[in-house]
Every structure is written in structure tokens, then in C-alpha cells.
Amino acid sequence: MTIRYPNGRKYQPSTQPTGQRKVNHSFGNRGKTLEDELNETNDYYLSQGIAVIHKKPVPIQVVNVNYPARSAAVITEAYFRTPSTTDYNGVWEGKHLDFEAKETKSLTSFPLQNIHDHQVEHMENVHNQGGIAFLLVYFSSLDRYFVVPYEYFKEKWERKIAGGRKSITLGEMEEISIEIPAGFHPRLDYLKAVRILLDRIQKEATERQEIE
């Protein structure tokens, strides 16, 4: 008999010894972080002339620097700052891309608390300026990746602001986003999903014109 939690999830007895970090070797990413995956993909895109997309450095406030003779300057006091933009941006076939990558361990929904107000504001600005803004969401326990266009993400964000759900359910995610098809080289070929997305937007615009 399968025991289920009230939310419908199966009960999985833990086989993990206490205090040991859980590394899941059964999935395709073999313990790589989402950032590693994206860096590899972006390196591939660059080397193949497909796109020029980079992760922005983490913003750091430098307070104190030592300059030892004959060696490199050493920063001895500094603090992490909150990023005011998204993590990744670049150019692809003349188009400006801008996105934030987020991971969740949840099996059922993507919590919105990981996204900052000013990141949403930034995506809104990029979108209004004709850039392609999106979220890349990784459900690590399901090993599924989604590209969520800013236009659709915005609705869910505004629902939260209005006092509604603080997350996007997996079902909603499947509806509003394009799942990144599993690939081999590069494994995380997110531009494939972005292209499907653009084709769909283009098609919808054409259909609207035909009706009018």
C-alpha cells in the first residue's frame, strides 16, 4: 500500500543517514548546480556562435583592500549586495535576452519568495524595451526545467501582491511555460524552449490580426 500525504505526494521513507548531505546520483545532472549547467550551456552557445550569454558577477561592496608588495591586491573586507538585475543576459540572433535562474526542491510548486521585487521590475523594464525576459525554473526533485516568459510570470506575481497564492503550482507551470526538452549536448538547451515560445507569441499575434 502506498501511503500518501494530504497533498497527494507519496510517502518516501528516508534512507539517508542523519547529518549526511543528500546528493542524488540517479538524475542526469549528477550533482551539478544549476549554475554549472547554465555555464556549460552558455560556453557551448558561445563556442558554436549560437549566442553570447554570460552570468553577471555577484555584486560585492569592497570596503578594504591590501596591496602587498609584489603580489596581487587582497580584498580583506567586503560584503555581498542584493543584485538589482537578473543574473544572466546577452544577445541571440540580434535579440536581447535577460533571465533569472531559480531552483526549487518542491515537487508541487515554485515558491515566489526567491524572487526580489527589483528583479521583477527589471524584467518588466527589459520586456517594455523589446528584450526577451524570462525565468528559468528548475524543479530539482523532478529534474524538470521550465522557461517562464515574463508576461505569464507577471500574472502570478501580481496574484501574490494582491494577497493570493505565494507560489506557482506545477500544473500552472506546465500551462504558462515551455519545458526545456531533455538534451545531450548541451544538456540544458534553453534557447530551444525560447524559440518555441517566440514562435507561439508570433502565431498568437498573427491570429489576433486575422480576427480583427
Next chain:
Amino acid sequence: MTIRYPNGRKYQPSTQPTGQRKVNHSFGNRGKTLEDELNETNDYYLSQGIAVIHKKPVPIQVVNVNYPARSAAVITEAYFRTPSTTDYNGVWEGKHLDFEAKETKSLTSFPLQNIHDHQVEHMENVHNQGGIAFLLVYFSSLDRYFVVPYEYFKEKWERKIAGGRKSITLGEMEEISIEIPAGFHPRLDYLKAVRILLDRIQKEATERQEIE
């Protein structure tokens, strides 16, 4: 009688006391750094919905972090890394912009030693991908700003690689770039120069088509 150096420059007797830092108050920028000027311009563009352009954070390799109880994490050992891309990028009317800003105190030429190989490579990649790549060069002693499109900069860079001049003369600079018209708000309205540039490229392309 005006005494001239062999390069034609006028001899200007120094009125600066030795050891004192030279700050020129007669020019419009009043001691602001080029970065300050650009940040102000980018803030203006953002607030007016004209463009979304940000400076990338300086890349820093973090080696050691302390997490004191009840306070922010303190980075206690870190090092500056060489940037692998340009400093500024963003989106403007659907177009991807990517540029590096450099300053020279020289009155007669812009030395190329300030530009790294991988930055040139990055601009080449951006250009090939349909983005607008350029250098923004500030001759601080002349208080003149130039937007140098990558296509033209490339020729001068390749001349250097081939063993030629290691700089771009002011005369060449005037030829291959668009000077940023002096403005008031924002003072450094570089998109004005970029627009002139795009119009010129468009016009040249049309003329070529008419000849063919």
C-alpha cells in the same frame, strides 16, 4: 612666441605644485568619474523608459567568508579578477547594446593597451550575433567623448596586432567615431551618438544596394 613639441603640441608650462593631484574644475564634469557620468545617464535612461543599461559588477573571486551571528556575512579574503566581457550592456528599443568605457589623459591619442584581448573578442562575438558593440572613449584633458563602433575600432586593433601603431590618434578618432554632443540632462547622452551611427550604417547599406 609659441613653443611647440615635435608632435605639434603647444608647450604648456605647468602651474601645478609638485605632489598635488590635478583636478580640473574648469570642465563640465567637475571631477566626476566617467563611471559616475555613465551611471547618471543610465539612471536617466531607465527612469524615462528610454533604455535599460547597467554596469556589470566587478568580478571578484571570494576565498573566505565569515558568518558572524546576527550580522551580515563578511568576506575576509577575495581577489579582483580580469573581466571577460565589456563593462556595460543592456537593451534599447529592442536592440542589444554592449560597450566598454575608457578614459585617457592624452591630448593626442588613445592608447590601446587599456583594452584586453578577450574584451575585443567579446565585442566581436556580440557584433556577429547582431548586437551593437562599441567603445566609449573619454579624452579627459580635452573633455571630449567619442563612440567608436566596433567595426572601425577593429581595424585599428588589427593594425596594432600586425605590429603597427599602439594607439588611435585623435584625428583618426574624429574620423571613425561619432562625438557625443555636449548635453545638459543627461550630460553624457551617448545614445544620441549611437543613433547617428546606426543611421549612417543604414544609409551606407542603402547606397551600396543602389549601386549594385
